[in-house]
Amino acid sequence: MSTTPKTLTLDTSTSRANPTPKPMKRLTVPRIRQRKGGEPIVMLTAYTVRQAQLLDPHCDMLLVGDSLAQVIYGMPHTVGVTMDMMALHGAAVVRGSFHAAVIVDMPFGSYEGSPQHAFDNAARLLKETGAAAVKVEGGKVLAPTIEFLTQRGIPVMGHVGLTPQAVNILGGYGVRGKSDEEARSIVDDAVAVAEAGAFSIVIEGVLESIAVEITNKVACPTIGIGASAQCDGQVLVTDDMLGMFERVPKFVKRYGNMADVVTDAVKEYADQVRSRSFPTEEQIYAG
Ligand SMILES: Nc1nc(=O)c2c([nH]1)NC[C@@H]1CN(c3ccc(C(=O)N[C@@H](CCC(=O)O)C(=O)O)cc3)CN21
Ligand SMILES: CC(C)C(=O)C(=O)O
């Protein structure tokens, strides 16, 4: 069993040698890896500093997902995401957190061409954000790249099954692995990614049996999204689970309804401005 503390704790003891309260050390990639078969790993997406601050105490990992394409930028899919977008949002999430390990998605086109190109872009993301690792979509074909990065100091999280950056090949976001042949190839992908040195693998949008088989086969922790409760951890897009993003996949469970909270508050403000009941004495500087 790992000794990972479950909650954020502050060391409040101060002295001349140690004058300020010290935040607990961030979870590291090796500690995440050790969680295989242990306490489930909690991961959520984060794109902004405030979101990171609110999620950090409760999560083991924060993923700066390229899903920010749809969620933040209103793009139709993740293919249009750039390195600059990931670098800026990644840096914001690292600034807003000090407990969770921060993982940054590599954008489409930044890693597929060659291991060297992938290394240059991954190194830039780690340098500019302070994140712990990068995530790449793909299987067997990417194994040499994952090995190249890992051997040169860049921890890599894999992502197999429904890989949204391949939307133009897949033709949509339907569940993967329905034929025996496709199921076999997804399992082979995950095994190749794990053997190449990935410290963890996201399994997205596959038949449950595939996620279970992969989880039992690979040595690193699996993180499910539309996969299985038997994965070593789970991830969701935060805006989806908060009820902030309107159209969500079947695998999303809504834990809140933030859109309604925002709408109610904004309606009340608009009414009060129109009726001149805002601002009141309390919000003005009387001369
Ligand atoms: N807000 C958001 N949530 C996500 O989970 C997410 C993103 N954005 N952007 C990047 C990818 C895209 N993903 C998606 C997007 C749509 C479906 C979806 O609509 N699935 C349908 C089935 C579609 C079909 O059969 O063609 C479903 O009902 O689950 C699934 C995953 C997952 N990722
Ligand atoms: C859904 C998760 C795994 C992701 O890759 C993203 O948010 O971009």
Ligand SMILES: [Mg+2]
């Ligand atoms: Mg992604």
